[in-house]
Amino acid sequence: MTPAQKREVVDILKEKFSQYSNFYITDTESLDAGQVSDLRRHCFNKQVEMKVAKNTLIKKALEAIDAEKYSGVFDSLNNVTALMFSDNPKEPAVILSAFRKESKGEKPVLKAAFINGDIFVGDNQLANLTKIKTKNELIGEVIGLLQSPAKRVLAALLHHHEKGGVVDAPEAASETAAPEASAPEAPAADATPEAPAAEGDAPAAE
Numbered sequence: 728m729t730p731a732q733k734r735e736v737v738d739i740l741k742e743k744f745s746q747y748s749n750f751y752i753t754d755t756e757s758l759d760a761g762q763v764s765d766l767r768r769h770c771f772n773k774q775v776e777m778k779v780a781k782n783t784l785i786k787k788a789l790e791a792i793d794a795e796k797y798s799g800v801f802d803s804l805n806n807v808t809a810l811m812f813s814d815n816p817k818e819p820a821v822i823l824s825a826f827r828k829e830s831k832g833e834k835p836v837l838k839a840a841f842i843n844g845d846i847f848v849g850d851n852q853l854a855n856l857t858k859i860k861t862k863n864e865l866i867g868e869v870i871g872l873l874q875s876p877a878k879r880v881l882a883a884l885l886h887h888h889e890k891g892g893v894v895d896a897p898e899a900a901s902e903t904a905a906p907e908a909s910a911p912e913a914p915a916a917d918a919t920p921e922a923p924a925a926e927g928d929a930p931a932a933e
Contacts, residue, residue: 728781733784736780736781736784737784737787737788737791738788739778740778740780740784740785740788740789740810741788741791741792743776743778743810743812744788744789744792744797745792746812747776747812747813747814748842748843748844749812749813749814749815749816749819749840749841749842749843750810750811750812750813750819750840750841751810751811751813751819751820751823751837751839751840751841752785752800752803752804752808752810752837752838752839752840752841753808753809753810753811753823753835753836753837753838754806754807754808754809754834754835754836754838755779755807755808755809755834755835756806756807756834757834758834758835762830762834763779763809765826766809766822766826766835769822769825769826770811770819770822773813773815773818773821773822774813774814774815774818775811775812775813775815775818775819775822776811776812776813777809777810777811777812778809778810778812779807779808779809779810780808780810781808782804782805782808785804785808785810786801786804789801796844797841799839799846799848800839800841800846800848802848803838803839803848804838805838808838809835811823816842816843816856816859817856817857817858817859819840819856820837820840820853820856820857820859821857823835823837823853824853824854824857836850837849837850837852837853837856838850840852840856842856842859
């Protein structure tokens with residue numbers, strides 16, 4: 728590889744490390760060409776980018792961005808390295824676990840993972856990484872927790888209403904108010920007293 732080609736690889740890696748806040752460092756040394764191709768296909772189907780690169784170039788790219796930030800993964804850069812970049816923090820772990828189960832093997836080996844600033848080192852971290860909560864899952868859980876008290880209060884109110892605790896008072900009030908609301912009956916029209924007869928009917932003319 729010429730110096731120009733190395734610089735090109737470093738630039739590509741720098742772009743990927745800057746683009747993604749999650750990446751996995753795996754060892755694919757014992758995989759044959761067919762298995763590597765199959766692993767790439769799994770990654771592609773799950774929107775995970777996989778790149779194989781020399782450890783020295785990976786380290787140069789990371790150091791160029793922030794040597795202190797990524798120092799925890801430098802010791803994991805050995806043997807053959809395949810990088811897996813993903814927006815979803817646990818998707819690469821799920822892919823690795825499924826691939827190993829399907830192939831009934833122990834490869835690829837997880838050397839390290841960088842998840843939103845946290846570093847996980849060692850293959851024994853793989854099972855834990857498959858259980859990481861994604862942002863959407865965490866939001867859903869928070870919404871569920873916020874809704875739960877409201878649901879309990881609503882259920883209690885409905886239960887109280889069904890037992891008559893809410894409607895008794897308004898019914899009683901309407902019953903007591905009924906007599907007061909009834910106005911005295913107006914006298915019937917024919918109850919008007921008759922006009923008195925004219926005093927002393929005029930005597931008949933003699």
